Amino acid sequence: MIADAAIARVAAREADRFRAANPRAFAHRAAATGWFQSVPFHWMRDWPSPVPIVAASAKGAMLTSIDGQTYDDFCLGDTASLFGHSPPALATALARQAGEGLSYMLPTERGAALSARLAAMFGLPQWQVTTTASEANRAVIRWCRGISERRKVLTFNGAYHGAVDDAFVDLKAGTPTMRASLIGQVHDLRDTTAVIEFNDEAALATALRAGDVACVLAEPVMTNVGMVRDAPGFLQTLRALCDETGTLLVLDETHTISSGYGGHGVTHGPRPDLMVVGKSIGGGVPCAVYGFSTEVAARMAALNASRPAGHSGIGTTLSANALAITAMDTMLGEVITPAAYDHMLRGAARLVTGLETEIANAGLDWHVTQVGARVEFLTCPAPPRNGGEAKAAMHPELEAAIHLFLANRGILLAPFHNMMLVSPVTGDDQIDRLVGGFADCIKALKE
Structure with missing residues (x-):
């Protein structure tokens, strides 16, 4: 003491x-x-x-x-x-890209190579690029609500998923409470966000079997409230309950990419329906990605085909800029290795x-x-x-x-x-x- x-x-x-x-x-x-x-x-x-x-x-x-x-x-x-700070391969690639243009709002040949690297490393076939993990989490929540036609997101008490309003709900004495630190919040997030304690299988089953949760947004190991490990079997139960109830499982692996090559889901399981990775995959260049299964991709395509043309609420002008693509392709190809x-x-x-x-x-x-x-x-x-x-x-x-x-x-x-x-x-x-x-x-x- x-x-x-x-x-x-x-x-x-x-x-x-x-x-x-x-x-x-x-x-x-x-x-x-x-x-x-x-x-x-x-x-x-x-x-x-x-x-x-x-x-x-x-x-x-x-x-x-x-x-x-x-x-x-x-x-x-x-x-x-x-x-590591400024890996030599990254520094060289960024200097070259700086002389060739930084942002085109157009795809590049290097981007095609990157998509294959992402699929091979993380085990999901389809990907999109954002500027931050916060933005990726917001996009994923929007997609999950859109394709499931459900309103709610389930998170875990004490979780942090970047600057994402939907995750700022905690439990106090067992009661959902909006996080008091959130500046300027005017809407009651508890209408569309459910929150339970991590590792509580009974609460998880009750929440998901209500049938109104679009997705569970989770770190496979909590890292933003100290570190809280998953209890034996909890992640497998989470995967099974999502399958049973038609709930999409989203793993935010921005921190748990530390677990091993391919992140926690690849190293230890279970595999998610969608995943988010930010920060480290660009070596410090602002960028993030979200990946998803073939089934989810088909549902996303169907939703796109059914909606009117116009702003989707997903993406920014700098998303997938040439510098970010080069950074991620170099990191995954030459730095982030087994x-x-x-x-x-x-x-x-x-x-x-x-x-x-x-x-x-x-x-x-x-x-x-x-x-x-x-x-x-x-x-x-x-x-x-x-x-x-x-x-x-x-x-x-x-x-x-x-x-x-x-x-x-x-x-x-x-x-x-x-x-x-x-x-x-x-x-x-x-x-x-x-x-x-x-x-x-x-x-x-x-x-």
Whole structure:
């Protein structure tokens, strides 16, 4: 057990250390007055440091700040750079494409190659490209409602699927509640969104057998409320109940692409009717895709044939631009390979072993959760079984103190839940430094 007073003491000391080591970051904040709250996008303020670290460059699994600090980067752009910063093949391809045009609003030969790569890697035959995973999830929800003629979407308590209104419904004391953090929401989402706890088979059966759910939108393992693993057999039950009730199963694999080559569905099952992947498949270039089965494609085509001409509510001018197509084709062809996953999974196993050893040595009732190349330590005694338990187990002050302690020693974690990613270019020396820094942090917290 870590005392609150110890957390406060370490946090204050580390904040002072950060201020002394990062004067240019503070000067940057003072100069960036044209940005609302001094950052170009609000989540850049979510880091536990007194001000955000200001990046100067990144290469492989290392990041350098404008203050000259170098970091072993286990955040990797919160998955956008899961396969390393600026892989050489990607940098070369993007430079070439920049000289040939960036956006045509026309298909390209490279796009045909990409569609084949997507089908081969993820096991779904038909694909569409969007600019973000949020946009892909919105498109998929719209398609599912259109082809099923059902209004409702089912999500899991604590889920996050990007900036998608339909997913911002939680459970509080068992009652569906609109998420209070959603800015400017004026419609009651509970009319068209059902929400249950992850791993609750009875609630899932009840919700789907009502016959009014168009699709289940789910991560196969929850990753945005800490990490919540699927209970044995739950995903198979989910697949079976969707089949029984004519409900479409959508897997958002934007994060769980870490599970293995082809993502969680290919690696562990079950296979979805539709899937979404964003962030990492473009190596950091804004792009995402959604794929779907032959049956779903036929239903989509029939719906298109039956509706009047005009705006569908799906897509933007920059969707499938030439730069994004080139980025994804290069990543899937040369960077995101089975060999890359072999390195990532071996490194993640080394990290898990190291963290678990230090937790045991310190006599703490914490645990470590792994989803392929994605690792997280949770400061609670037992793995949460659902989003409600995960939210209740969080200790934001402790997590922030650990994060800042490690950042001050050149180790960068994601600012959300102390999540860590292992890339194909992450070295054993980097993993060992992280484990050593973690051990030093625990020691400081127990003094």
